Amino acid sequence: MKYALIDMGSNTIHLCVYEIFGREFKKLFKKKIVAGLAGYVENGILSEAGIQAAKAALKEFQEVLSSLNLPPAEIIATASLRNIENSEEALREITKGLNFPIRILSGEEEAQCGYYGIVHECHPRKGFVVDIGGGSTEISNFNEKGLIDSESFPLGSLTLYKRCIDGHILPTKKEQETMRSVIGKQFDSGALKKFRSEPLPIYAVGGTARAVLKLGNKYFGFDPDNRELKKTELQVLAEFLSDKGQDRIDLILKNSPERIHTIVPGALILRTLAGKLSADRIEICSAGVREGYLWERTHRN
Numbered sequence: 001m002k003y004a005l006i007d008m009g010s011n012t013i014h015l016c017v018y019e020i021f022g023r024e025f026k027k028l029f030k031k032k033i034v035a036g037l038a039g040y041v042e043n044g045i046l047s048e049a050g051i052q053a054a055k056a057a058l059k060e061f062q063e064v065l066s067s068l069n070l071p072p073a074e075i076i077a078t079a080s081l082r083n084i085e086n087s088e089e090a091l092r093e094i095t096k097g098l099n100f101p102i103r104i105l106s107g108e109e110e111a112q113c114g115y116y117g118i119v120h121e122c123h124p125r126k127g128f129v130v131d132i133g134g135g136s137t138e139i140s141n142f143n144e145k146g147l148i149d150s151e152s153f154p155l156g157s158l159t160l161y162k163r164c165i166d167g168h169i170l171p172t173k174k175e176q177e178t179m180r181s182v183i184g185k186q187f188d189s190g191a192l193k194k195f196r197s198e199p200l201p202i203y204a205v206g207g208t209a210r211a212v213l214k215l216g217n218k219y220f221g222f223d224p225d226n227r228e229l230k231k232t233e234l235q236v237l238a239e240f241l242s243d244k245g246q247d248r249i250d251l252i253l254k255n256s257p258e259r260i261h262t263i264v265p266g267a268l269i270l271r272t273l274a275g276k277l278s279a280d281r282i283e284i285c286s287a288g289v290r291e292g293y294l295w296e297r298t299h300r301n
Contacts, residue, residue, distance in 0.1 A: 002028070004065055004073035007290050008054065008102065010038035010080040011134025011158045011262060012207060015061040016290055017070060023298045027291075031064060033057040034258050037080045038135045038158040044085040054080075054094045062098060072100040076293055078110050079135030083154050107152020110289055111138040115147050117292030118203045121285050127201040128277050131288065132208040132269050134158035134262065139273070141195050149194050155186045157208050157259075157266035169261050170249070176242050179265055183272045192276050202279040205288035208266035211256040212237070213284040215263070218255050228283045231274045238271040 003025070007014045017029040035057050040050025058075070065073060081087050081104050095102055105113065114131040118124060126143040133156045140150035164178045165171050171179065204212075216222070216229050216237045229237070241248050241264050252260045259266070274282055 002070055003294070004070055005290055005294060006058065006061055006073045006075040006100075008037070008058075008075060008077040008080050009134055009207075010078070010083075010136070010156055011036055013037075013054070013057045013061075014290065015064065015073065017065075017068075018294060020294075020298060025294055025298065029068075031061070033060065036134070036158065038156070039162055041084055046081075046084045046086060046090045051090050051093045054090075055096075055098075058094065058098055062100075075100055075102040076289075077102050077104045078289070079107075079133055079152075079154065079156060082106070083135055105289075105293075107136065107138065108150055110136070111140045111150035111152055112147060113289040113292035113296065114138055114205050115140050115142060115150070115292065116295045117205055117287040117289060118285050120291055120295045121287035122203060122283070124201070124203055124283075127203055128195065128279060130202050130204045130209070130270065130273055130277075131206045132157055132204070132266050133206055137269060137273075139192070139195060139277075141197065141200075151191070151194075153186055153191070155182070155269070157262035157269065160265035160269065161262050164265070165261075171242075171264055176264070176268070179268055180272070183269055187272060187276055189276075195277060197278075199278045199280040202274060202277065202282045204270065204282055204284050207259070208262065209270065209282075209284045210286070211259045211263055212267050212270060214255050215241070215251055219251060227285070228281055230281050231279060234267075234271050234274055234282055238267045241267050 001020045003020050004017045013033045013035050015031045018025045019028050035053045037050050040047045115129050118129055129140040131138040135156045137153045141148050164175050217224055217226050219237055252263055
């Protein structure tokens, strides 16, 4: 059975088509549109332009599915619609004229799906799950028995960029100081208190983490298939991306050009969390919320 899933994130909107075999599945096709919905939010309201951008992306995906003779997709939305004040109105307008509904995941559900995605791919014993999205960051910890705690924080790479960077792409030193201050306040010791434990690995999911890994592999000369960065390597990479000079611009443009405005904010968030969680290493997983949502769906009964 073929199954289509659309993930409406605050930065990107993904269409993935899977083949399902009982409780197993594999990805057949994917398409991404960088809509940047968080950039259309002002004073907690998703603007009409943002609503139209989301609607245009879904209409394009609908045409793709129709051309491939595939059934309508199931749509999940995360912070893109969850963290706005006009969520119901935006949802109604976006789905008008479309033949599929949208399910808005709560922060807890999104964190759980990130955990399920990692379990499906990596089968880890214990550690932290970190998912840095465009509009929010989800953190979970787990052990051999399963998920212990999870929390969703309303700060992501795109919202941090929009909040701290004014009129250009890469942050100045002063703007980086502002970002570090915002990150520090969001993830203070009290907010992360329930996650404290012995040093454990972080299993990072999402586009920001994958982009950081890709840049890290290139910067350090690692094998492109490498999936892990040590905390010290992440610190060195974050410092390089925060520095001036053409070298960092070339590295980003050659390896992750669509994230040139969000990669520094995202790397700073990941670096901060690695330090505050006392993580000994960061493993980046290709599976994430979408695969976790599908895993939970196929294992529901």
